[in-house]
Amino acid sequence: MLTKFFFMLREGGMKPSITELLTLLEAMKQGVAGYSVDDFYYLSRSCLVKDESKFDRFDQIFAAHFQGIEEAFNALVGEVPDDWLRKQAELLLTDEERQQIEAMGGFDALMEALRERLEEQEGRHEGGNRWIGTAGTSPFGAYGYNPEGVRIGQQGSRHRRATKVWDRREYRNLDDSVELGTRNIKIALRKLRKFAREGAADQLDLEDTIDKTARNAGLLDIRMVPERHNAVKVLLCLDIGGSMDDHVRICEELFSATRTEFKHLEYFYFHNFVYESLWKDNRRRHAERIPTAEITHKYGPDYKLIFVGDATMSPYEIVYAGGSVEHWNEEPGAVWIKRLLSAYPKAIWLNPEPELRWDYTPSVKITRELMDDRMFPLTLSGLDDGIKSLH
Amino acid sequence: MTDKKFTGTSSYVATDDLMMAVNAAVTLERPILIKGEPGTGKTQLALEVARALGRPLHEWHIKSTTKAQQGLYDYDAVARLRDSQLGDDRVHDIANYIVKGKVWEAFVSDEQPVLLIDEIDKADIEFPNDLLQELDRMEFFVYETKELVKAAHRPIVIITSNNEKELPDAFLRRCFFHYIKFPDKETMERIIDVHYPKLKKSLLKEALEAFYQVRDVPGLKKKPSTSELLDWIKLLVAEDIPVEALRAEDSRNAIPPLYGALLKNEQDVHLFEQLVFLDRRTNTR
Numbered sequence: 178m179l180t181k182f183f184f185m186l187r188e189g190g191m192k193p194s195i196t197e198l199l200t201l202l203e204a205m206k207q208g209v210a211g212y213s214v215d216d217f218y219y220l221s222r223s224c225l226v227k228d229e230s231k232f233d234r235f236d237q238i239f240a241a242h243f244q245g246i247e248e249a250f251n252a253l254v255g256e257v258p259d260d261w262l263r264k265q266a267e268l269l270l271t272d273e274e275r276q277q278i279e280a281m282g283g284f285d286a287l288m289e290a291l292r293e294r295l296e297e298q299e300g301r302h303e304g305g306n307r308w309i310g311t312a313g314t315s316p317f318g319a320y321g322y323n324p325e326g327v328r329i330g331q332q333g334s335r336h337r338r339a340t341k342v343w344d345r346r347e348y349r350n351l352d353d354s355v356e357l358g359t360r361n362i363k364i365a366l367r368k369l370r371k372f373a374r375e376g377a378a379d380q381l382d383l384e385d386t387i388d389k390t391a392r393n394a395g396l397l398d399i400r401m402v403p404e405r406h407n408a409v410k411v412l413l414c415l416d417i418g419g420s421m422d423d424h425v426r427i428c429e430e431l432f433s434a435t436r437t438e439f440k441h442l443e444y445f446y447f448h449n450f451v452y453e454s455l456w457k458d459n460r461r462r463h464a465e466r467i468p469t470a471e472i473t474h475k476y477g478p479d480y481k482l483i484f485v486g487d488a489t490m491s492p493y494e495i496v497y498a499g500g501s502v503e504h505w506n507e508e509p510g511a512v513w514i515k516r517l518l519s520a521y522p523k524a525i526w527l528n529p530e531p532e533l534r535w536d537y538t539p540s541v542k543i544t545r546e547l548m549d550d551r552m553f554p555l556t557l558s559g560l561d562d563g564i565k566s567l568h
Numbered sequence: 569m570t571d572k573k574f575t576g577t578s579s580y581v582a583t584d585d586l587m588m589a590v591n592a593a594v595t596l597e598r599p600i601l602i603k604g605e606p607g608t609g610k611t612q613l614a615l616e617v618a619r620a621l622g623r624p625l626h627e628w629h630i631k632s633t634t635k636a637q638q639g640l641y642d643y644d645a646v647a648r649l650r651d652s653q654l655g656d657d658r659v660h661d662i663a664n665y666i667v668k669g670k671v672w673e674a675f676v677s678d679e680q681p682v683l684l685i686d687e688i689d690k691a692d693i694e695f696p697n698d699l700l701q702e703l704d705r706m707e708f709f710v711y712e713t714k715e716l717v718k719a720a721h722r723p724i725v726i727i728t729s730n731n732e733k734e735l736p737d738a739f740l741r742r743c744f745f746h747y748i749k750f751p752d753k754e755t756m757e758r759i760i761d762v763h764y765p766k767l768k769k770s771l772l773k774e775a776l777e778a779f780y781q782v783r784d785v786p787g788l789k790k791k792p793s794t795s796e797l798l799d800w801i802k803l804l805v806a807e808d809i810p811v812e813a814l815r816a817e818d819s820r821n822a823i824p825p826l827y828g829a830l831l832k833n834e835q836d837v838h839l840f841e842q843l844v845f846l847d848r849r850t851n852t853r
Contacts, residue, residue, distance in 0.1 A: 194741050200596065209592045219588035227740040229603060229747035381646060390649075397653045399646065404633075 179221075182242050186225065189238045193225040200224050214243065378403050410441035410479055412472070412521065416486030417446045417459060419502075424529035427555055428485055431527075443476060449490045450510035450544075451517060452501055469513055473520040481567050482517060482524035485555065488544040489530060495543050514547050524548070525563040529555040580609065580616040581751075581759045589746035590617060599703050599725035601688075601740070604748030607793030610728040613748075614684035617726065624681045626723070628670035630691045636698030639671040639685075640708050640717075663713050671702060672717055680721035689732040696739040704742055751794060753780065763798055764805065774814035775801055778824045782831070785840060792830040800829040 183198050201224040210216040218239060226235045378401035385400040392398075413435060415428060435442055445455035446462065454466035493500035495510045518524055526544060528535070532554045535541045545552045553563035574590045576582035582590070590613075593600035602610045618625035628639055644665045651659040658664045668676075674683040688696060702708045706719035727743065729735065751759060753776060760772060779800070783791050792800075803826045804814075813825050824830070831837045 196741055200598070200744075204592045204596055207595050209595050210588070215584065216588055219585040220592055222585070223589040223592055223600075223744045223746055227601070227743070227745045229749075232747065383645070386649075395653075397650055 182239075185242055186235070186238055189234060191226065191231055191234060191238070197225050380404050408441070409439060410476070410481065411435065411439050411443070412476055412480045412482045413442060413444040414451065414455065414482070414484045414486075415444060415446050416449060416484075416488075418448055420449075420487050420489050421529075424487060424555070427529055431485065431555065441480075443480075445472065447486070448501075448503055449486070450488075450494050450501070451484075451513050452504075452506045452510055453508065453513060469517065473517065478521060480521055480523075482521035483563075483567075484524070484526040484548075485529070486526070487528055487530045488526065488541045488552070489538050490540045492539045492543055495540060495547075511543075511547055514544075518548070523567050524551065525567055526552040527555045527559065527563060528552055532559075574617055574620050577616045577620045579762055580612060581755060581762055582613075582616075583751075583755065586613075586746055586748065589744050593726075593744045594621070594724050596744075597722040597724070599727055599743045601727045601729060601735075601743040601745050602748060603729050603731055603746070605750055605791070605793050606730060607795035608748045608750060609794060610748060611684065611686055614682055614686075614726040614728075617724065618682040621682070621724075623679065623724065624677055625684065626670050626674040626677070626681055627684045627686065629686045630688055630695070632690050632692070634691050634695070636691075636695055636702075637669075639669040639699070640702065641669050641672055641710060642667040643712050666710060666712060671708075674723045675706065675717055675719040677721065677723070681723045683723040683725045685725065685727045687730060688727050689729040689735065693733055696735050700738060700742065756794070756797070759794060760798070760801060764801060767801065767805065768811070770811045771804065771814070772801075774811055775804060778814050779830070782824065782827070782840070785843060788831070788836050788839065789833045790831075790836060792832075796830050796832070800826060803829050 179198065179201065183193060186193050201221055204210065204220055204224065205217075210220040221239070222232065222235055226232060380402050382400045382402040385402070386398065389398040389400055390396065413432070415432065417428075421428065432444070435444075445457060445467065446459055447455050451469065453470070454468050455472065456462040456466045458465055490502075491500070494502060498507060498509050499505050500509060526548045528541070530538075530541070535545070535552075541552075551563075551566055553559040553566075573587075574582065574594065575587055589600060594617075602613060604610055614627070615625060617623075643662075644667055648659055648662070648665045671683065674681045703725060706722050707716060709716050756776060757772065760767065760776075775797075779792065779797050782788075807826065809825050827837070827840070831840060
């Protein structure tokens with residue numbers, strides 16, 4: 178009888194199961210809900226929705242179904258956010274197309290050409306492949322695609338590789354209170370557990386007790402051992418802002434899961450690539466930076482190092498001094514990552530970008546080589562493989 | 569089966585949706601999962617349900633080290649070992665060393681009991697999964713004595729969670745669910761009325777006003793909840809604070825008296841004081 182409502186809930190993105198529907202029907206048969214719509218509403222919500230954040234959605238679908246306003250339901254499902262549409266338009270470029278768009282000139286040539294063209298050009302420009310404007314393939318301007326492009330006047334980064342970011346963006350700390358979907362990640366992370374006995378002896382060591390009792394001519398000699406704890410030590414370095422905006426959600430999930438799984442977890446943020454300093458608080462990232470050398474000094478080689486980042490940027494940001502988009506770096510990022518890797522032999526790089534795209538982005542290739550091929554996709558299976566290589 | 573319906577008690581105000589969820593769980597004899605902000609009366613609910621329906625209550629408080637097995641039974645190997653040393657006759661019957669857990673106690677209760685599993689999210693991530701069978705079929709097997717323990721009367725299981733960990737789907741599917749949302753002003757007045765029936769109307773009004781203002785301060789780490797409000801009012805009454813002291817219009821005394829009962833966190837107190845200070849400055853200008 179309620180099948181239509183049930184399927185409407187499922188179409189609306191909720192996931193009630195058959196057992197839950199049967200529970201609801203049984204409750205109605207037993208007369209729990211009486212004969213008022215309000216009662217039925219409370220009962221069905223209690224049976225079918227197990228997450229308070231879905232209550233609002235349930236309310237809307239319930240209203241749509243029981244007041245016969247089917248249009249309202251369509252409007253609800255059909256309401257596609259603008260942001261999403263815009264992102265879809267971006268994805269229309271195929272990988273081949275991306276590949277076809279060749280980078281032009283070197284770093285210096287690029288900057289020089291930009292200066293010249295800025296002088297040449299006056300007025301707004303859109304499309305095309307030469308002038309500075311939006312949505313074109315010229316190396317200059319925003320919302321377009323050229324792998325070595327320079328981004329000018331664009332809110333929030335779109336394609337990953339502008340060599341200088343001229344918009345000042347605000348970032349936010351990864352929210353470690355996000356718990357949604359972290360369960361799977363936690364289970365994957367469990368494989369990284371290494372148990373060691375530390376602390377107060379509060380558990381009976383049965384084997385040792387038997388052994389000691391036997392040696393003690395049968396007089397009971399109880400032996401205790403400390404409980405086992407997860408003793409694995411992890412350094413987590415997270416790329417934040419810029420091209421990582423797309424992946425914030427999955428990174429938050431990973432971060433939230435690692436926070437509760439490991440007792441010894443230190444996390445640091447970086448932007449695009451690691452240089453001479455990292456930071457812990459993103460709001461005060463310019464004021465409170467921690468020298469990378471200090472980190473390698475403070476945390477011993479028994480720490481396992483996990484980078485999380487899309488490694489998608491202009492190659493200059495890795496191999497050239499002064500290539501960083503945010504500051505002048507005396508030594509190139511490649512040098513710094515080599516130092517980190519020699520300090521922490523057990524290291525992996527987790528990349529939230531799909532593995533298929535890696536080959537089309539030169540900076541990913543470079544990073545992968547620097548990491549000795551220890552780059553894994555940020556998926557459950559990738560996490561599994563990565564953790565295996567950490568052992 | 570019970571014919572009684574839960575409609576709240578003289579000391580507990582239940583909203584319509586809460587009553588419905590509880591009654592559905594009682595009628596169908598399935599567990600009910602209660603979530604909500606800390607201090608909105610999740611644990612209290614179990615006590616009140618037991619009282620209202622006249623049932624015995626078994627409480628199982630979960631800690632981070634609690635294992636599902638501990639709720640069923642414990643095998644006291646050390647005691648048995650010791651008894652064997654002393655030549656006690658009890659040693660030959662293993663059943664003497666099986667210590668019943670809270671779930672077992674509830675299962676063998678003479679009448680249908682209420683079983684509270686408090687703060688299930690505190691335990692290990694696998695904890696809920698380990699209890700699936702026990703809560704579904706209301707039975708479990710004791711390996712040491714080869715005995716099947718089956719509930720004589722399916723208990724009313726009330727489970728609370730603070731949402732620290734996500735619970736597995738398989739577990740959620742077997743429960744009714746209720747989220748205790750923070751009460752609005754009218755419900756709150758009823759709640760306070762239940763606890764402090766003789767409270768002066770004017771004091772109540774001002775206290776609520778001040779309380780919701782504090783709750784609206786953005787960026788608080790822990791918003792004060794019902795239980796904090798009740799404590800605070802108790803203090804106000806005990807200290808005999810005059811109504812005038814609560815008036816927010818008096819900007820010189822904008823910090824409500826005894827606010828330590830509402831804000832439990834040093835940073836929150838600090839933030840609050842700063843905001844009040846700022847407010848005062850803009851007002852005097």
